[in-house]
Amino acid sequence: MALRPIDNALPTTPDRLKKQTKVAVSIQKQSGCGVNDENNAPLPPSGDATIDYIISENLKPISDPESKIQSLIEGLYSKDWAKVCESLNNARRFALFHSSLLLPVLDKIMLVLVKAMKNPRSALCKTSIMASSDIFNAFGDKLLELSTSDAFVNLLLQLLLKASQDKKFVCEEADRALTSMVGSIAPLPLLHQLHVYVSHANLRIRAKNAVSASKCVSKMGIEEMEEFGLAKLVQMAADLLNDRLPEARDAARSIVISTYEARTKNEEQKLETWQSFCQSNLPPVHALAIVKIPSQ
Template identity: 40%
Template sequence: MTSETALRDLNLLPKSERTNETSSKDILAKPYVEPSDENVGEKQRKNTVSLVEPPVNGSEVGHSGTDVVVAEVEYIESDKLNDLDDIDECLKVLLDGLGSKDWVLLCETLNNVRRFSIYHKEALQDILDNVITLVVKALKNPRSAVCKTAIMTCADIFKAFGDTIVDSLDPLLVQLLLKSSQDKRFVCEAAEKALIDLTIWVSPVLLLPKLQPYLKNRNPRIRAKASMCVSRSVPRLGTEGIKDYGIDKLTQIASSQLSDKLPESREAARSLLLELQTSYEKSPVLAPEQETPSDEPLVYSWEQFCESNLPKLSAQAVLRVTSSITQEAPVSGL
């Protein structure tokens, strides 16, 4: 799927994702109908972190006066996931499980994808494209339980496969930017963490071109999350990598975000500009040849570099930011 196709998803948030919902760090709950039981109420009172999601299609609870019984599904951190008991059997049913309409089974299967990524990533290699397609579908699921588990699955896939998933990254990236920009806090936090993992495990040379289109998205929250990803990714290039990638191009990108609507975008731009200034001063650009010969080559200062590569007003804005940061640096160390 191309970036252009994926971008269309940015404006298609389901209404069900706009509803307020209690967040849960550890346990999710699925309702189903069962005859009244005195212990049910007591169990629900004890599970203060349980999340009872309403039926998506309105058909799961069909009778009034019935009690809701909780089926628990855990959000398990990666370092606490145990290995698979039967690798071959799990692999046989993996794609079917990812396509299941039973959301509890789907969450369990997503966790198995995470286990494969952590312990047996080579077993996923041949079906990875199909797995990613179904994970994208799970990211779009209106149930927050499925959505968050799918987000956690993305993070483990990034760590396991790194640069090898770049060709399949677009649909994952667009969904993670969406989820990190929505109102459900526990989903938003999981998506932000997955985006951080993305900037860690995927090479910035490959990732930055994927992020750039989102810096111009009409949704300011999407732009802010993309700006933050760019700001985290660029330092991993190193001084020589920044120079090779194009410090002029990166400076223009950062400059464009300085006047953005949200403070997160502007803060990310300031952080990026400081990184670029530091990198530039380690390896400055040579000035054009002067009419008067000189024994030492002349170089552009940071100010001259900005003025030669940016419109006048943009250059002034960049220099105000970088000069103020430079002047404040010694004070902060006192």
Template identity: 40%
Template structure:
């Protein structure tokens, strides 16, 4: 930059200089604007003449910010160096370094997961910190990192799951579509890779959240997790407990909650029938009832729910059953 250009640049108002200095002088650091998400903005240097100095200093070039899917990530070049610098990078004030560190967490989780296992207690809180970052690029990268952590470490993350789950439910409930969709994929990864026995009690707490959006996302996660218990697992967990949870969601504000409840109730009805529709050779004195009606789905619902809730549950499950009969 010429001396004339430097003198002209010094005439820029202090507020403008403050904005430029926040990029720490980097001409390659991407910036995601508030108007266009998922876009990079880079300052570029050009030949400066006289009054063009200020315009050149703030010239921007739009380019797409690349979010690398898990299957396309490459291995780290140096495992030891990546691990040594991981926590520092995650806690950096430079958002570009944070994103690089987050992607290194992803790479290490995929290619060298044992090397990070003992660090999860330190890594996850810093991932949560990035999930709270107002910069969408950092936030989405942290969401993608969360999904890879679920995939790699399964139940090992359960002790650190609560703040991670809170943020993912929040992000999946917001209006920024590309952040919301990424968070939903991370929640699907969570319900896929974390044991339902450990996950369901944590999800249950969010089914009574004040936010209807968070309740809806939690209901969908709960609905996805229950079938992974299997028939015996559902019976052990308690069909009566699960039917009460599902019934409470039937009258929730958002249709996502109600639909998740309907799906869950049909699953519970199927499990109930499998438990009671036994062949004669499978019957034991403890499974024989003098009154068949006492073993019916209808009686079970009325015995475990309030009259209004039982009616709502039976209406949902009977309509679904009638639809299957007509369809067949």
């Protein structure tokens, strides 16, 4: 009896080829998505576009900006991700050189930034983070006044998420954006926004948030710290002091030192005043840990 040759490949028949084609098309339909769909990662097309990351110092003003503000919005909502990147760079130019034209559409811009940061394409994500830095630097305190609270909170959360991820070049860009945010916005209103994420379930987000919060506190005067609440500050620090990540613990110590200096500035018996303050506002175990930090 003739033996059948052993072959791992299944026979290729016309019917089987049809089935394979249908499966391939089905996979492409499920995987493919618009640039603005953050829930699916689009398959990179052949000959993918190259994106230039332009530093802020190399950006130039826009010629005839009044006539181009509408096309900016259209470009930001394009389904072509490369076009969105180009439009984000134009939004940066508007922010730095023609900020008054960007004010009426600021909320829309922030929504696009959040959506682009959620996109699986690293190029689109990084460009949107760079745009957020320029918007922080351009608008400063006005950003909190002119945008809805939800728009800013969502943008802040995305920056904290990106600063917490493993892609180094995205993470570093998000860290720079958070630094720009702290440097350009008044510390008291910003600390109120950061306080939302002090107890976030993600330990990396907690740590990144704690670092920004500690920088805010270090910039605050005594009156601003008292307005926020000295007791609230030490309670926030106590929650972070036993955190798993060293970034969070270091930030907690920094907050404690700033609070200690503010609370005991005009006191002769500084350590006694500090001990009494901590014992009045913290559980005994937390109070004991916080009291020791200034002397360390």
